[in-house]
Amino acid sequence: MASRAEWQRITRSVTGGPENRLFFTAHEWATIDAATARIYPTDETPGAREAMAVRFIDRYLSGLDYIFASADGDAFLQISGKDRDAWRIRIEKLQRKYRDGIRRLDDVALTEFKTEFRHLDAAQQDRALEILSGAPKPRRIQVAEEGEVHVQNISDDDLEFFAMLALHTRQGTFCDPVYGGNAGRVGWDAIGFPGPPTLASTQDCSYGHADKFLTDFDWGDLIPHLKSRGR
Amino acid sequence: MTKKKEAIVVGLGASGGIIAAELAKAGVKVTALEKGPHYPEDHFRDKQDEIRYYTRGALVPHLSTNPITWRARDGQTARLLPWASGPLGTTEPLHLPPSIGTGGGTLHWGGAVWRHREADFHMRSALIKRYGAAAIPEGTSIVDWPFGYDDLEPYYDRVEWELGVSGQAGNINGELVAGGNPFEAPRKRGYPMPPLRSAAANSRFVEATRRLGLHPFPQAAAIASEDYKSLKGCVYCGFCHGYPCHVNAKQTSHVTSVPEGLASGNLDIIPFARVIQVNRDGGRVKGVSYIDAVGKVHEIEADIVVLATYSLENTRLLLQSGINANGQVGKHFMTHCFGWSTGVVPEFTNSFMGPLVGAHVVDDYTSELIPDNDLGVVWGSPITSFPGDTQPIEASHNTPPGMRKWGSEYKEWFASSYRRIFSMHTQTSSLPYAGGYCDLDPNIKDPFGQPALRITHDWMPHDINSMKFFTRVKQAIAKEMGMTEFWEEPNPPPYHLSTHEVGTHRMGLDPETSVVDPYGESHECEKLFAVGGGQFPTLPSYNPTMTIQALAFLTADRITGKI
Numbered sequence: 001m002a003s004r005a006e007w008q009r010i011t012r013s014v015t016g017g018p019e020n021r022l023f024f025t026a027h028e029w030a031t032i033d034a035a036t037a038r039i040y041p042t043d044e045t046p047g048a049r050e051a052m053a054v055r056f057i058d059r060y061l062s063g064l065d066y067i068f069a070s071a072d073g074d075a076f077l078q079i080s081g082k083d084r085d086a087w088r089i090r091i092e093k094l095q096r097k098y099r100d101g102i103r104r105l106d107d108v109a110l111t112e113f114k115t116e117f118r119h120l121d122a123a124q125q126d127r128a129l130e131i132l133s134g135a136p137k138p139r140r141i142q143v144a145e146e147g148e149v150h151v152q153n154i155s156d157d158d159l160e161f162f163a164m165l166a167l168h169t170r171q172g173t174f175c176d177p178v179y180g181g182n183a184g185r186v187g188w189d190a191i192g193f194p195g196p197p198t199l200a201s202t203q204d205c206s207y208g209h210a211d212k213f214l215t216d217f218d219w220g221d222l223i224p225h226l227k228s229r230g231r
Numbered sequence: 232m233t234k235k236k237e238a239i240v241v242g243l244g245a246s247g248g249i250i251a252a253e254l255a256k257a258g259v260k261v262t263a264l265e266k267g268p269h270y271p272e273d274h275f276r277d278k279q280d281e282i283r284y285y286t287r288g289a290l291v292p293h294l295s296t297n298p299i300t301w302r303a304r305d306g307q308t309a310r311l312l313p314w315a316s317g318p319l320g321t322t323e324p325l326h327l328p329p330s331i332g333t334g335g336g337t338l339h340w341g342g343a344v345w346r347h348r349e350a351d352f353h354m355r356s357a358l359i360k361r362y363g364a365a366a367i368p369e370g371t372s373i374v375d376w377p378f379g380y381d382d383l384e385p386y387y388d389r390v391e392w393e394l395g396v397s398g399q400a401g402n403i404n405g406e407l408v409a410g411g412n413p414f415e416a417p418r419k420r421g422y423p424m425p426p427l428r429s430a431a432a433n434s435r436f437v438e439a440t441r442r443l444g445l446h447p448f449p450q451a452a453a454i455a456s457e458d459y460k461s462l463k464g465c466v467y468c469g470f471c472h473g474y475p476c477h478v479n480a481k482q483t484s485h486v487t488s489v490p491e492g493l494a495s496g497n498l499d500i501i502p503f504a505r506v507i508q509v510n511r512d513g514g515r516v517k518g519v520s521y522i523d524a525v526g527k528v529h530e531i532e533a534d535i536v537v538l539a540t541y542s543l544e545n546t547r548l549l550l551q552s553g554i555n556a557n558g559q560v561g562k563h564f565m566t567h568c569f570g571w572s573t574g575v576v577p578e579f580t581n582s583f584m585g586p587l588v589g590a591h592v593v594d595d596y597t598s599e600l601i602p603d604n605d606l607g608v609v610w611g612s613p614i615t616s617f618p619g620d621t622q623p624i625e626a627s628h629n630t631p632p633g634m635r636k637w638g639s640e641y642k643e644w645f646a647s648s649y650r651r652i653f654s655m656h657t658q659t660s661s662l663p664y665a666g667g668y669c670d671l672d673p674n675i676k677d678p679f680g681q682p683a684l685r686i687t688h689d690w691m692p693h694d695i696n697s698m699k700f701f702t703r704v705k706q707a708i709a710k711e712m713g714m715t716e717f718w719e720e721p722n723p724p725p726y727h728l729s730t731h732e733v734g735t736h737r738m739g740l741d742p743e744t745s746v747v748d749p750y751g752e753s754h755e756c757e758k759l760f761a762v763g764g765g766q767f768p769t770l771p772s773y774n775p776t777m778t779i780q781a782l783a784f785l786t787a788d789r790i791t792g793k794i
Contacts, residue, residue: 068289072695167628170627174627188623191623191650193623194651196279208467209581
């Protein structure tokens with residue numbers, strides 16, 4: 001049994017738009033695309049829509065052929081053995097959660113605005129997502145406040161549909177482009193993450209920052225296009 | 232079919248890799264059974280992939296195939312680790328058992344290395360001396376180690392020089408060395424490599440802690456700062472903890488030990504071999520049974536069997552094999568609270584660069600150095616900066632309290648903050664107590680029909696107060712650093728697994744109250760060794776791996792008759 005280190009390479013496409021979808025229906029694709037565009041919106045920089053987070057999610061949900069990228073760019077590993085069984089169960093669960101979640105999102109939209117989610121305007125979509133998330137907008141806490149316990153959620157697992165969708169939107173925006181998201185590296189560019197040029201280019205061990213650890217280096221010069229915007 | 236071997240080593244991680252290689256080099260014919268793959272030498276060239284390694288956990292054992300359950304206390308029904316068993320089946324690799332495959336946990340570790348403090352070897356005596364016998368918290372089983380720092384010093388030295396550690400000595404033969412840790416136990420010589428360079432923003436931490444009267448020093452790291460033996464100098468790629476190293480800068484037994492063992496001609500590795508039972512013949516070990524890659528059960532025999540499968544799996548195997556006459560196996564479970572805290576500083580930190588351990592530490596409050604305090608905390612922790620090694624997806628989940636993880640406010644915050652993140656953490660030691668233990672789960676089995684290990688553990692008042700104490704210290708440092716935002720993980724944290732689980736097959740001299748002797752050999756079953764963090768009688772607040780490696784050299788010397 002081939003397992004992990006010996007898994008075969010399989011070539012799979014991560015290009016194209018809704019016409020190349022593998023799991024979602026046309027309606028589901030458009031709904032998730034619209035939702036991701038509100039979760040990580042487009043402003044003066046590209047957001048989840050330009051990053052094609054919906055394509056990342058569609059490929060992930062499509063089965064077992066897009067789980068682990070191989071090193072050389074446009075290829076994935078063929079998972080086998082008990083790992084394959086485990087991933088099949090996991091993906092089938094995710095598929096059901098998405099189908100059900102999209103229906104619930106449309107139910108919220110129809111109840112509130114008499115229109116399917118994907119046809120709402122941005123403010124209405126935000127409201128529908130807020131209702132779906134079940135969480136009102138919380139208050140920010142700053143370091144200067146005394147006596148507050150500053151907590152973070154360390155785990156994103158065991159999530160409800162909306163939190164899971166938001167998680168996958170972030171993954172689809174900041175993943176290596178080999179997974180179908182972060183198209184054109186727009187997610188990385190917007191936050192100033194240089195990232196390896198391609199996964200394949202890491203094989204020659206060239207990606208690193210040793211040269212940037214010289215003393216007296218001006219950190220701000222690292223990402224010139226952001227500096228020019230005053231960030 | 233039964234074949235007789237000289238020695239079987241189960242697991243090729245931090246300790247098993249060393250023991251297998253040392254035995255093989257000494258002429259012992261070793262068969263190593265590894266649950267994961269035997270990774271080819273160049274397998275990890277392709278690694279800067281946050282989805283593959285961090286998000287979808289390509290290296291770690293999945294709970295669906297390697298179940299572990301948890302409950303807070305007796306009487307409850309345990310379930311699969313709830314912090315790690317959601318729709319993704321994995322979480323970040325710090326709260327699951329360590330990686331499997333040749334190298335084991337040393338494939339994905341951060342590489343923070345410590346010699347324990349002298350007092351860490353006699354915690355019970357130190358507490359009684361300082362506070363009186365009443366200071367030992369009710370219901371705990373705190374004991375002294377069966378040996379002291381001086382006994383282990385030569386083995387720490389071997390880890391540093393044979394495997395490779397970068398760092399700045401602070402105390403050589405009692406003489407303090409400028410730039411190092413002024414509180415460190417005396418060492419015979421310095422490190423073989425200078426410390427790693429740390430990111431520019433780390434100087435904020437260093438200067439702030441100095442202004443607060445603390446004594447920062449560079450973290451010693453199992454990462455090569457320059458080419459050393461089989462290791463290559465770090466390229467500061469920023470995909471470090473949770474990832475294999477693509478240039479072999481990270482000290483892992485996959486690189487430092489296993490190849491030497493193979494070169495001796497005396498080491499055979501059987502990958503994808505899941506050991507299910509230790510077999511014995513009366514009071515002496517006979518061999519093991521394992522399931523191979525196609526599901527066939529094999530029984531092999533050997534004079535010596537070494538279990539080096541991590542504290543938790545060692546415990547499971549001992550219990551499943553019925554080697555627990557004194558009832559001590561699985562008791563005294565201990566783990567770390569990390570106290571992960573995150574802040575944002577005004578200038579760029581470029582948090583994506585460098586290794587996690589390109590960091591500074593203050594040891595002013597560690598272990599016995601903790602000052603008297605109103606919270607009743609009796610054993611302290613180092614405070615460590617975390618200046619880099621934070622990839623975008625990991626960072627994108629970690630928002631300040633009160634901020635939801637979506638929408639335009641979130642995007643604006645993340646776009647401007649990602650490169651300004653600066654984190655800190657502590658590692659408070661949990662105390663061994665009667666209600667914290669491991670046994671076999673009566674309900675959950677793995678896909679091979681073997682019972683899962685069940686952890687029963689809850690955070691105790693001392694844990695919660697330790698976290699509180701160090702939250703105050705970290706908040707003070709955060710303010711002094713000029714952080715604009717600062718937040719910390721919940722107290723108590725939702726996890727009970729930190730990859731620093733120890734104590735569940737405790738070593739000691741008394742066969743009634745411990746499982747193995749100081750060399751890791753079972754009191755109950757001759758020539759069966761159970762090694763690793765499971766041996767620890769108490770858990771110091773330092774990272775355990777270098778002590779696990781030192782103990783592995785000790786065990787290897789014992790088996791080969793050198794001591």
